[in-house]
Amino acid sequence: MPAWIRIxxxxxxLCGGVYPALVVGAGQLLFHDKAQGSIIYDKDGNAIGxxxxxxxxxxxxxxxxxxxxxxADGYDATxxxxxxxxxxxxxxxxxxxxxxxxxKQDDPALGEVPADMVTNSGSGLDPDISPENAxxxxxxxxxxxxxxxxxxxxxxNQHVIGRDLGIFGEPRINVLRLNLDLDAAKPMQK
Amino acid sequence: MVIDILQMAIVLxxxxxxxxxxxxxxxxxxxxxxxxxxxxxxxxDNLIYRVCRVNRDxxxxxxxxxxxxxxxxxxxxxxxxATFMVQHEPLFAALNPDGQGMMNPFLAFMQASSFxxxxxxQNYGGESTFSYMSQMFxxxxxxxxxAATGLACGVAFIRGLGGSVSLGNFYxxxxxxxxxxxxxxxxxxxxxLVGFGIPATFDGAQAATTLNGPLxxxxxxxxxxxxxxxxxxxxxxxxxxxxxQQSITRGxxxxxxxxxxxxxxxxxxxxxxxxxxxxxxxxxxxVIEILLMGAIPASIIYMLGIMLDKKKQxxxxxxxxxxxxxxxxxxxxxxxxxxxPLLSSIGVSAxxxxxxxxxxxxxxAQTALFANATTAFTTGxxxxxxDSMTPxxxxxxxxxxxxxxxxxxxxxxxxxxxxxxxxxxxxTGLMVGRTPELLGKKIEVxxxxxxxxxxxxxxxxxxxxxxxxxxxxxxxxxxxxxxxHGFSEVMYAYTSMAANNGSAFAGLSSxxxxxxxxxxxxxxxxxxxxxxxxxxxxxxxxxxKTVPMTIGTMRTDNRVFAGVLVGTVLIIGALTFFPVMALGxxxxxxxxxxxxxxxxxxx
Numbered sequence: 001m002p003a004w005i006r007i008x009x010x011x012x013x014l015c016g017g018v019y020p021a022l023v024v025g026a027g028q029l030l031f032h033d034k035a036q037g038s039i040i041y042d043k044d045g046n047a048i049g050x051x052x053x054x055x056x057x058x059x060x061x062x063x064x065x066x067x068x069x070x071x072a073d074g075y076d077a078t079x080x081x082x083x084x085x086x087x088x089x090x091x092x093x094x095x096x097x098x099x100x101x102x103x104k105q106d107d108p109a110l111g112e113v114p115a116d117m118v119t120n121s122g123s124g125l126d127p128d129i130s131p132e133n134a135x136x137x138x139x140x141x142x143x144x145x146x147x148x149x150x151x152x153x154x155x156x157n158q159h160v161i162g163r164d165l166g167i168f169g170e171p172r173i174n175v176l177r178l179n180l181d182l183d184a185a186k187p188m189q190k
Numbered sequence: 191m192v193i194d195i196l197q198m199a200i201v202l203x204x205x206x207x208x209x210x211x212x213x214x215x216x217x218x219x220x221x222x223x224x225x226x227x228x229x230x231x232x233x234x235d236n237l238i239y240r241v242c243r244v245n246r247d248x249x250x251x252x253x254x255x256x257x258x259x260x261x262x263x264x265x266x267x268x269x270x271x272a273t274f275m276v277q278h279e280p281l282f283a284a285l286n287p288d289g290q291g292m293m294n295p296f297l298a299f300m301q302a303s304s305f306x307x308x309x310x311x312q313n314y315g316g317e318s319t320f321s322y323m324s325q326m327f328x329x330x331x332x333x334x335x336x337a338a339t340g341l342a343c344g345v346a347f348i349r350g351l352g353g354s355v356s357l358g359n360f361y362x363x364x365x366x367x368x369x370x371x372x373x374x375x376x377x378x379x380x381x382x383l384v385g386f387g388i389p390a391t392f393d394g395a396q397a398a399t400t401l402n403g404p405l406x407x408x409x410x411x412x413x414x415x416x417x418x419x420x421x422x423x424x425x426x427x428x429x430x431x432x433x434x435q436q437s438i439t440r441g442x443x444x445x446x447x448x449x450x451x452x453x454x455x456x457x458x459x460x461x462x463x464x465x466x467x468x469x470x471x472x473x474x475x476x477v478i479e480i481l482l483m484g485a486i487p488a489s490i491i492y493m494l495g496i497m498l499d500k501k502k503q504x505x506x507x508x509x510x511x512x513x514x515x516x517x518x519x520x521x522x523x524x525x526x527x528x529x530x531p532l533l534s535s536i537g538v539s540a541x542x543x544x545x546x547x548x549x550x551x552x553x554x555a556q557t558a559l560f561a562n563a564t565t566a567f568t569t570g571x572x573x574x575x576x577d578s579m580t581p582x583x584x585x586x587x588x589x590x591x592x593x594x595x596x597x598x599x600x601x602x603x604x605x606x607x608x609x610x611x612x613x614x615x616x617x618t619g620l621m622v623g624r625t626p627e628l629l630g631k632k633i634e635v636x637x638x639x640x641x642x643x644x645x646x647x648x649x650x651x652x653x654x655x656x657x658x659x660x661x662x663x664x665x666x667x668x669x670x671x672x673x674x675h676g677f678s679e680v681m682y683a684y685t686s687m688a689a690n691n692g693s694a695f696a697g698l699s700s701x702x703x704x705x706x707x708x709x710x711x712x713x714x715x716x717x718x719x720x721x722x723x724x725x726x727x728x729x730x731x732x733x734x735k736t737v738p739m740t741i742g743t744m745r746t747d748n749r750v751f752a753g754v755l756v757g758t759v760l761i762i763g764a765l766t767f768f769p770v771m772a773l774g775x776x777x778x779x780x781x782x783x784x785x786x787x788x789x790x791x792x793x
Contacts, residue, residue, distance in 0.1 A: 004258060006242040007361055008265035008335075011368065015449075016331030022377060023445035024392060027384030035390040037440040037468065039398070047398040050438050052387055052467040056431050057402040066550070070462075073405070073431040077438045078317055078395065080462035082547040082575035084697030086675035087530040088778055090787040092546065092578075097536050112539035115529065119538075119546040122465030122574045128550040130542065168197055169473025170553035179401055 040176065049176055053077050054125045057179065060144035061188055063129070063137050065175045066116055067099055070124025083120040095120075106140040128172035131160050145186055155182065194527070194555035198519060201477055201559055205484045212485055213492025219370045220345045220363065221497060231370050238365050249356030252729030255346050256722055258360035259339060263718075266335055267306045273328040274298040277321040286321035287394025288439065293319070300706040305329060307717035308336035308455055308599055310570050310692035311683075311709060313701040315461030317439040322392060329457050330446050334376075337453030337486075337600045338367035343721050344490055344601020345497075347608070350728025351629055352498050353736065357728065371486070372452060379482065380448035386478075387471035390444040395437045403434040443468055451482035454599045456570025456692040464560070464573040465549055476556045476573060483567045487597040490604050498629065503747040507607065510755050514596045515566055518586045523558035525582035532787060544583070547575030558583075565590035568599035570692025577671070577679065577695040581778035584678065588775060591689040592767040593759060594648060599690060602717075605724045611746070612641040612727070614758035618744060627743055630736045637727055644723040649766050651688040651716055655708050656680055656770070664704045670697030673781065673788030678774035683709070688716040 027035040038051040049055045054065040056075040068074030069083040085092035099118035104110050114132040134156045142152040159178045163169050218225045239246050250258060276282065278292040297313055304311045305328065314320075320328065342363035349357050384390045430437060443459045447469055450456060456463075464470040464479060491511065495504025526548075529540040543554040552560070552573055560573040565587040576587055590596050595606040612628065616638050619626025626633040658664065659680055669676040682695040687709050694700075700709065737743075745751060781788070 002261075003242050003244050003361055004261040005265050007238070007244065007364065008262055008269060010238060010242060011335055011364075012266070012269050012327060012331050015334040015368065015373070016327035019334075019373060019377065019449075020326045020330055020442045020445035023380040023384070023448075024390040024442050026381045027390030027444055030381065031384045034387050035384050035444075036393065037389040037391070037396060037438060038387055039396055039438070047396055048401055049398045049436055050396070052471050053436070053438055055398075055400045055402070055436050056405055056434075057400075058405045059402055062402055071429060071431060073429040075431050075436065076429065077436055079315060080317065080460045080466050081315070081696070082462065082465070082578060084575055084577035084670055084695070085546065086577065086671040086673070086697075086778070086788075087532060087544065087546070087580050088673055088675060088782050088787050089671050090789045093532055093536065093787055096533055096538060096546075100537055112541075113537055115533070115538050115540070115542040115545040116550050119533075119548075120578075122547045122549050122572075123460075123462035123467060125462070125467055126549045126551075127467055130550055132539075132541075133550075163193075164473040167193065167200065168477055169551050169556055172550045176401065183401070 040180070048180075051174065051177060052127055054121070054127045055176060057175070060140055062179045062182075063134055063141060063175050066121045066126050066129060066133075067119065068124040069120045074124060077125060080123045080125055082122045082124060103136060107136055109139070110136050127174050127176060128161075129175055131156070131171055131173060134173050134178070145182070145188065147186060155185065194523070194553075197555040198523070198559055201480055202516070204477075205481055205488060208481060208485050209488040209492050213489035214496065216371060216486075216489055217493040217496035219366050220493070225370075227370065227374075234369055235365055238369070239362070242361065244359070244361040246359060246362045248359055250359055251355060252350065252357055252725045255357045255360050256725055259343065259721075260718065262360070262364070263306055263339060266332060267302050270305060270328045270332055271298055271302040274301060274324055277324045282321065282323050285323035285326070285392070287392070288321070290319060290321040290324075296703050296706040297701060300710045301328070303710040303713050304692065305332040305455070305457060306336055307690050307713045308340055308453070308568070309687060309690040309713040309717070310455045310457030311687050311694065311713065312457055312692070313706060313709070316458055317460045322441050325446060325459060326442060330449060333446070333449040333453045333455040333457070334368050334372055335364070337372060337449075337455065338364050340600035340602045341367045341371070341486065341490075342601065343725065344604050347601070347605050347724060347728045348494050348497050350725070350732040353732055355729070355732045357725065372449065375485075376445070376449040376452055379452070379478065380445045383444045383447055383475060383478070386475045388444040388447055388475065389440040389468055390442055391440055392442065393440070395439045398436045398438060400434045400436055405432045405434065407432075440468060447479070448482065450571060451479045451569060452485060454483055454487065454567045454569040456564065458571060464571045465575065470573055473551055473556055476552055476560060479571070480559055480563045483563045483569045484597065486600055487567045487603050490601060491597075494604065500629070500747065503629070506747045506752050510752050511597050511607070513756070514593070514759070515562070518566065518589055518596065519558060519562040522562050522583050522586035523554060525580045525585075526558055527554045528580070530580060530782070532782060532785065535785070544578070544580050547578030549573065562586055562590070564693055565691060566596040566598075568594070568603065568689055568691045570686065572693050575696060576682070576693055577697040581675070581775040581782060584775050585771070587693060588682070588685065588767075588771065591685045591691050593763045594689045595759070602690070602721060605720065608724065609641045609645045609720075610755060610758050610762065612637055613645065613762060614751075614754045615744070615746065617758065618754050622744070624742070624744070627737055628746060629731075630739065631731045631734045632737060636730055640723045640727040640730070644720040645762065647715065647719050648688055651712050652681070652684045653770070655684045655712060658708070659704070665702045668699040668702055668705065670699065671788070672790045674774055674777035675788070678778060681770055681774050684712060687712040690717050
């Protein structure tokens, strides 16, 4: 067998087999939970979701994630992706308008709508919203939970994740964690 | 705004700081000088040479080097294609926990070609198509070898420029590039990435019951989904999402994410690529991925200075490339930060900029950094959906891929830069009426012919296949956006494939027989023709007598030549592509600022 075939097979096994197995093995040992996908469980041990992956919320008492184009109804973690709508596509304008109208229904005092509230994320699974987006949802959530807007605003502000190392990226709020903490702090009356 | 500029400046500075030690190390690796890690790597390499029966002292002239490179790539292509075609077999069920089915052979042809050529154009959604075995042996494997092939060719090219008739031994260069550069870095960074949240598991998808529970029918989220609007008939079975369920796909993502960027490959584990929170969970991972992309292409320029013993020449090249790089970053950032005026006019705040297709954690600065890096270094991964970029912002990826030399991919980027260097030297030589010289060698008809051919291949592939697609109306239904943006989608596709980039205006539904076949041909010709022509050029220069440098020699390592090089790139590169830019992004931009939108036919 000539060298060009031998080296191809050898690198196939080394780079395709040994290398990923080493990273997975070390990752599992050192960071087991993260290696498994940062899954969040309830107290009975049932999986609720992943801290890194957006899931659908439509009830008034919860903060809602960004619109999602992943899968038929959005938030499909087996089918990630964006809308791929161009800025000049009328369909984009119509969608954003509908989302903005819904946001203004929730909060009539809302002035300009935060952009991340009405646009599809790139992955369809963006777990975060901007602080402005969360604050725009405060009136709706406070009403549904019987809290004052002031109380809830304070609660939201505590959940703001700053820029990484104080510099990189944008301040943000993880929607699933915020909603989980909200349920723990102020459970809904059944 | 200030913090955005600071973020961009810090990332550029970090990239610069990596370039110098890595360039020095890579020079030692390919000049066979001792390094600190020889004790570890010498036995590994020697074992590989023994098993593969490689005579490491055997030098190859340019035809031999090309032959070894092409044959090895062919053997690897066969292994990748075979992996894709058997992924569904029960024998490999252990590495297929999510039960991925059999692959369409046309798609497998396109994808094997796409990965072996370092393009990584993806005509499918990773999480819904590939088993873990395919991700490992069909993607991660060629991510190393295609990058190392490019690097080897770049090194061989530099040796030729240095006057060595033997360009080295391809198998030795390939091995050393992998064992001494790519494997160690990917391994360490890959494990670190798990610590930042990127999954690394062989378990299948995690089923979850969402906190909210089942959605109320006709909820606002359903309205937000374009697919829900587009589908003519309601779905028979309700989606998992509407039932309050979620299936969270995962897998050996971290090992792929590190080599995906270090090797400037760009193929994603998931459809959303590095916008997916599992591939890029935080701004810190975003910065790491950007730095990985730039590490080797920038270091090659520094390595060149050491290998040729012409540091000033290397800094001249670096200055030109850094100027283009920074300018394109600025074009992207300014346009995206300004947002979409069509949305501002319906009451959406412009403070965050254009957020359609972008992720909150990155914002505009990190997204612009990534989009510029991924198209300059020909990676092709994306942390935002380029199809939803403003037309002005999309000038950046288009320009980077048209020119294909703003650092560029492993090795091949430098080779492409050299096309412009040869043409620039030739033109100035003509202007002053003297035989042009470069690195002490005369540039004559043969070299200029080779460089011109290599340059012309790129627009020929792009325009040729675009013309065929539109003139014969092949799969025009694949275009998703109406108006000039639809034209841009097809242009982006062939540009990205010819440049071996792999990023996409992903609205184009390109998993069709036409795009699979024409794409497979484009990536192969785009990759190998310029490598072959330019290695021939290096071989021809190596065989020439060195001309002594006199006072009359036109220097190529000063500011005047830097200006000449910039001018050559702008005149030859930009003018070639300006007409199609006018039909796509420029027309789109003018429509956008005039407040005009486009309606899809039948909607």
